[in-house]
Amino acid sequence: MIKSFILAALLAAGACAHAADPYQPQPYVQFQHAEWTRNASIYQINTRQFTPEGTFHAAEQQLPRLKALGVDILWLMPIHPIGQVKRKGSMGSPYAVRDFMAVNPEFGTLDDFKHFVAAAHGQGLHVILDWVGNHTAWDNVLRTSHPEWYEKNRKGQPHPTPWFDWDDIIDLDYAQPGLRRYMTEAMAYWVREAGVDGYRADAAGLIPQDFWDHASRQLRAIKPVFMLAEWESRDMHAVAFDASYAWTWWDGLRAVTEGKADATSLYTYYAWNQKFYPKQAYRMLYTTNHDKNAWDGTEFEIFGPAVDAAIVFSFVSEGMPMIYNGQEAGNRKRLAFFERDAIQWQPSPYEALYKNLLALKKRNTALWNGEWGATMEQVPNSAPKQVFSFVRRNAKDKVFAVFNLSAKPVQAGFSDDLHFGVYRDFGSGETVRVGEGSRFEMAPWSYRILVGTE
Structure with missing residues (x-):
């Protein structure tokens, strides 16, 4: 009887599969973007430098200003405690995480963070966290509790990501099922308990895609979230990520402004964007961010007299624009990465420029994100x-x-x-x-x- 039931089920499944038309196109993107992302723009907060105090409480006081500016999604750089072992500088890199389940006391307490998120929600803003899943600080709590979750070199020792100057961190091993469960549950914790609205995934492509696919499904089962990959790959968009970095757009525009290429060189980016990426994919455009500002130079150094055109281009092109904190004040200094170096806030014509661009982006449906908006012709x-x-x-x-x-x-x-x-x-x-x-x-x-x- 059981064998007959199984055989019938298999035959029925085979019949359904055979009946499906293999020539009908199938959707590449297998999830729906959250409604609130359709015309959204991103604002990156470097909490350490955002205010003189460098705390969640101080940053919370700026929320009404950010709401008035017109941004929608607040991306907070990593909020977790920073490792002491092999720390860079006196304060260390926020990307050398010591405990994924805790808050960096430099910024405040867990309650302070929850209060910040709730206050942002009260302003109609959404908050995403920077998630550093590829590696940890040398003294992360997992080193003691789960040393088997780390990649080992030929000497059986943990090691940094090869080739990069990342000697303050060591790589995790995603061949370990326990690590995958831990990371998924940790990300879900911040969505459930603190109310965060998604993640910016640091070095996302260094982590297996199937991990992100499963983790994103788990997060979207809790509530609609926004997922941003620090990577440039079409496959990221099928299941896991709403948005990815447009690295080649930034590189291409920089080459043009440096006189190394002409305007036609940008055709390659847009051809790939239109034909290779799914229409639903959000490509994040920016003129600077924490990495560019610290290591390459400010947007004024990079783009020179073309900086205004580059900013405007990032808002009217197909893509999801991002502002790095301080750009609206015309910040012209490279913010220190491993030390306290607060932004010098001052009146600037860039505040009006960004406010006008954000308002245009929000009201003009042709400029909306992904399939919500119109293709560039x-x-x-x-x-x-x-x-x-x-x-x-x-x-x-x-x-x-x-x-x-x-x-x-x-x-x-x-x-x-x-x-x-x-x-x-x-x-x-x-x-x-x-x-x-x-x-x-x-x-x-x-x-x-x-x-x-x-």
């Missing part, structure tokens, strides 16, 4: 090596964007009729009618963002 122009021009449009909204990505002035004309229309100029507020024969006089490193009005 190239507008051919008469100076393609200098000028990058495109339209994003849907049934409701339209944006025509033109960037002179060169150190020389240029007069740009456009072909086709994709860009025709009546617009409001993002910079001046003036009404602009664009049609056949329209030409733009573009200063070096300038931009025109025209927002459709009809």
Whole structure:
């Protein structure tokens, strides 16, 4: 009887599989983004440097300002205690975690952190944590309780990630089922107990993809979360991650502003983004972050006179924009990574620029994230090596964007009729009618963002 039942079940399953049309396209992305991410932008908080006090309590006082600025998702760099053994500098790297289940006393207490998250939620903001799953500090509590969870070198000793200058950390071994369970449950703890809304996964590609796939399912079973991978890979988006880094976009734009490439070199990034990545994928765009600021230079050092164009580009291009704390104050110093080095907050025209860009991103549906927004369509122009021009449009909204990505002035004309229309100029507020024969006089490193009005 049992054998007959099993045979019948197998035959039924086989019949269903055979009946399914193998030529019908299947969705690549197997989850739904949280509704609140559709037009969201990210704001990265380096808690140590964000305020003079460097605490959760002090950061909480800034939440109304961040809400008024227009950001949506607050990404906090690692909040956990930092290792003492082989510590870099006097305060150590936040990415050398000593205990995944505790809070760094430098920032406050667990209750302080919970209060920060609750206050952020009260402002309509969401909070994601930086999760450092690939490695730990040498003196992480797991070294004592589970030494078998660490990778070993030929001498049987734990070791840092090969080739990198990461000698203050040692790598975990994801071949260990116990480690996978521990990490999944630890991430779930902060979602359940502290109310966090997701994670930015540090060095995500150094951890097996199947771990992230399972962990993300467990987290989304608790509540809708947002998952950001510090990596650039299509496969990350199928099950686990809403967003990934657009490293090659940043690298490409830097090469253009340094005179090592022209505007057409960006075509490769956008071709891959449109054809290789699923439409649902969010690609995170930024002009700086904690790594770039500390090790490469500020956005002003990197992009020079093109910095404003680069910032605007990151908001109107296909992608999810990110602001690193202090950019709205025009911060021009490299923030120390292993020491206290508070941001010098001051009035800056960049606050208005970011506020206007965030408002545009939020209200203009063509600029929304992933499949919520509109695909970039190239507008051919008469100076393609200098000028990058495109339209994003849907049934409701339209944006025509033109960037002179060169150190020389240029007069740009456009072909086709994709860009025709009546617009409001993002910079001046003036009404602009664009049609056949329209030409733009573009200063070096300038931009025109025209927002459709009809």
